[in-house]
Amino acid sequence: MSHAHLVIRSLILWVVSAIHFFTVCSLLVLVGAFVDPRRNDRPQRWFFRNILRLAGVGFEVHYAPGFDRERTSFFVCNHVNIFDAFVIYSAIPQFVRGLELESHFKVPAYGWMMKRFGNIPVSTGGSPADYKKMIRRVKAALDSGISLIVFAEGTRTRDGRVGPFKPGVFRMAQQFGYPIVPMSIVGSYEFNRKGSWLLRPSTITVHIHDTIETAGIGKGEVDALQGRVHDIVSRPVERHGHLYQAAGSMSSAGYQ
Numbered sequence: 161m162s163h164a165h166l167v168i169r170s171l172i173l174w175v176v177s178a179i180h181f182f183t184v185c186s187l188l189v190l191v192g193a194f195v196d197p198r199r200n201d202r203p204q205r206w207f208f209r210n211i212l213r214l215a216g217v218g219f220e221v222h223y224a225p226g227f228d229r230e231r232t233s234f235f236v237c238n239h240v241n242i243f244d245a246f247v248i249y250s251a252i253p254q255f256v257r258g259l260e261l262e263s264h265f266k267v268p269a270y271g272w273m274m275k276r277f278g279n280i281p282v283s284t285g286g287s288p289a290d291y292k293k294m295i296r297r298v299k300a301a302l303d304s305g306i307s308l309i310v311f312a313e314g315t316r317t318r319d320g321r322v323g324p325f326k327p328g329v330f331r332m333a334q335q336f337g338y339p340i341v342p343m344s345i346v347g348s349y350e351f352n353r354k355g356s357w358l359l360r361p362s363t364i365t366v367h368i369h370d371t372i373e374t375a376g377i378g379k380g381e382v383d384a385l386q387g388r389v390h391d392i393v394s395r396p397v398e399r400h401g402h403l404y405q406a407a408g409s410m411s412s413a414g415y416q
Contacts, residue, residue, distance in 0.1 A: 218363030226370030320349035
């Protein structure tokens with residue numbers, strides 16, 4: 161595909177996706193003002209999945225045999241681009257919400273929507289009081305049956321690889337005894353990447369791995385748990401990256 165073709169294609173897809181997003185999102189916000197979002201989960205999932213369709217991306221999910229669909233869990237996932245939320249909500253077969261910067265909740269309309277829909281505000285202050293407040297919010301959400309999405313890298317990838325994980329979610333899982341579900345988003349970096357608005361033809365594959373129990377894990381085992389989850393999340397991403405590079409090399413060789 162030529163660069164000019166890719167630019168035109170991306171422009172069209174962004175316009176179509178934006179119209180759909182603001183139209184349907186406004187309707188969902190209106191409904192959410194009167195109906196508990198937990199009773200209105202199916203339309204939200206249709207909306208998230210449809211965004212991916214309109215953006216021109218293929219989508220598939222692979223569930224590991226040891227994934228427990230019924231357990232309230234921390235879903236620990238790699239962070240690729242701004243479409244991750246649509247990918248995740250389309251893939252996880254249970255009610256799930258995420259952690260979001262507290263400053264976002266001050267944005268008119270959007271902040272109300274995030275609070276109403278159950279996302280958890282996270283302060284960037286870093287004080288002990290802020291951390292304790294977040295801990296209470298996380299525990300309350302889990303205890304009410306809401307699974308939580310955590311991007312343990314803390315930022316989007318710049319090279320397609322899974323970056324180092326921050327320890328917060330693993331400490332909370334150990335403290336609260338809730339399980340962790342590692343989750344890998346593969347192929348999304350080829351679709352769209354940080355710093356670019358181009359939308360390339362791609363298929364995004366989500367791997368939801370076996371549920372990992374944390375009950376009974378001691379504080380001294382948190383580092384090992386963090387490393388284990390990072391390895392699990394990284395494996396399909398690294399494998400895809402090697403195959404993608406090999407295919408690109410073969411394609412380039414064909415034109416020499």
